[in-house]
Amino acid sequence: MFPLDKFKELKTPFYFYDTDLLQKTVETALNAANRYGYNIHYAVKANANPRILSIISKNGLGADCVSGGEIKAALNAGFPADKIVFAGVGKADWEINIGLDAGIFCFNVESVQELEVINELAYAKNKIASVALRINPEVDACTHHHITTGKQENKFGINLDQISHVLDKLKQLSSVKLIGLHFHIGSQLTDLDPFRILCSQAVNIQKQLEEHKITVEHINFGGGLGINYENPEQNPIPDFNGYFEIFHRHFPLKVSQQIHFEPGRSIIGQSGTLISRVLYVKEGTSKKFAVLDAGFTDLIRPAFYGAYHKIENISSEEPVEIYDVVGPICESSDCFGKQIALNKCRRGDFIALRSAGAYGEIMASQYNCRQLPDSYFYDSL
Numbered sequence: 424m425f426p427l428d429k430f431k432e433l434k435t436p437f438y439f440y441d442t443d444l445l446q447k448t449v450e451t452a453l454n455a456a457n458r459y460g461y462n463i464h465y466a467v468k469a470n471a472n473p474r475i476l477s478i479i480s481k482n483g484l485g486a487d488c489v490s491g492g493e494i495k496a497a498l499n500a501g502f503p504a505d506k507i508v509f510a511g512v513g514k515a516d517w518e519i520n521i522g523l524d525a526g527i528f529c530f531n532v533e534s535v536q537e538l539e540v541i542n543e544l545a546y547a548k549n550k551i552a553s554v555a556l557r558i559n560p561e562v563d564a565c566t567h568h569h570i571t572t573g574k575q576e577n578k579f580g581i582n583l584d585q586i587s588h589v590l591d592k593l594k595q596l597s598s599v600k601l602i603g604l605h606f607h608i609g610s611q612l613t614d615l616d617p618f619r620i621l622c623s624q625a626v627n628i629q630k631q632l633e634e635h636k637i638t639v640e641h642i643n644f645g646g647g648l649g650i651n652y653e654n655p656e657q658n659p660i661p662d663f664n665g666y667f668e669i670f671h672r673h674f675p676l677k678v679s680q681q682i683h684f685e686p687g688r689s690i691i692g693q694s695g696t697l698i699s700r701v702l703y704v705k706e707g708t709s710k711k712f713a714v715l716d717a718g719f720t721d722l723i724r725p726a727f728y729g730a731y732h733k734i735e736n737i738s739s740e741e742p743v744e745i746y747d748v749v750g751p752i753c754e755s756s757d758c759f760g761k762q763i764a765l766n767k768c769r770r771g772d773f774i775a776l777r778s779a780g781a782y783g784e785i786m787a788s789q790y791n792c793r794q795l796p797d798s799y800f801y802d803s804l
């Protein structure tokens with residue numbers, strides 16, 4: 424699966440992307456969404472590598488952005504402005520202006536204060552900004568507490584008890600137009616039941632809007648579909664059919680209403696692998712360490728969230744030994760996994776950290792004055 428002969432010429436660590444799998448994943452997601460006429464906006468935050476963005480945009484998806492920089496990256500990669508949504512709890516004025524100038528499809532608004540600023544900035548440009556209210560639906564996504572967003576204590580969205588106040592405020596603002604509702608309850612959901620609960624909450628919120636004589640055209644359910652980190656080979660493409668079917672069954676569409684999604688991880692997660700070399704095999708008193716040339720500066724998820732990434736020695740077929748797999752950074756948290764069974768490691772062996780396409784390269788840093796990892800693609804190595 425990995426072209427080791429070509430890897431030999433490359434400086435490690437680097438990200439290696441399976442562009443065929445990405446293309447298949449995008450097609451599967453699109454086919455599943457098209458069954459119900461659903462719209463997909465790829466969550467750029469998961470991976471903004473220009474080549475990846477361009478593959479995704481060529482397939483006709485929209486983009487979900489959370490910063491002015493992401494809007495620029497999406498436009499550069501060919502995503503049409505009228506398929507760009509812009510979310511985020513702290514949009515700066517210059518970022519809002521980028522969205523207004525480009526004529527993006529929708530601002531997902533997270534507070535009354537933000538609504539007032541967008542209204543002011545749009546007014547100054549003699550434009551009307553389309554907005555969706557991001558509602559905090561108080562649904563527990565049952566995922567890691569760092570990546571759960573739909574509970575009342577989270578900073579995201581407008582709380583249920585504030586909706587009426589926001590709707591009243593909207594009536595006074597002439598340069599924003601309410602076109603939708605937006606939700607996002609969390610990321611890496613493998614139990615899909617919270618999405619069913621989200622649907623019933625969305626139905627209730629719609630009823631509340633109707634009491635104000637408002638029907639919105641667009642409902643955006645965010646992202647969150649998880650991937651299988653334990654078995655990337657067996658489940659390279661997430662179950663998009665099962666995912667969309669939940670919304671089809673539990674959220675009855677009104678005439679002329681459209682549904683939107685913002686998947687990130689489920690689109691790109693399994694297509695990326697972090698490739699590194701073993702620098703040293705260090706014998707501790709009671710354990711062995713495989714010291715890699717990749718560290719948490721290249722892939723922060725294990726250190727930051729305690730996340731699991733499957734680790735493989737792709738150079739060796741020697742009998743398995745047990746290692747703590749660590750990086751070179753001067754922090755104890757720079758550890759990719761403890762007590763990991765790997766084919767016997769030797770200096771120079773290639774180690775693959777799987778399922779690293781989402782929130783991998785994009786979260787890399789230069790701590791310790793390290794270089795950012797390079798990226799290579801299956802079809803152009």
Ligand code: LLP
Pocket residue numbers: 466468469487510570607609610611645646647648685686687688689724728781782
């Ligand atoms: N829409 C909104 C408003 C979001 O906040 C997110 C992710 C998404 C869509 C895409 O969610 P996805 O389909 O990728 O689950 N760095 C963390 C994940 C943070 C997710 C933040 N928001 C990680 O490495 O697990």
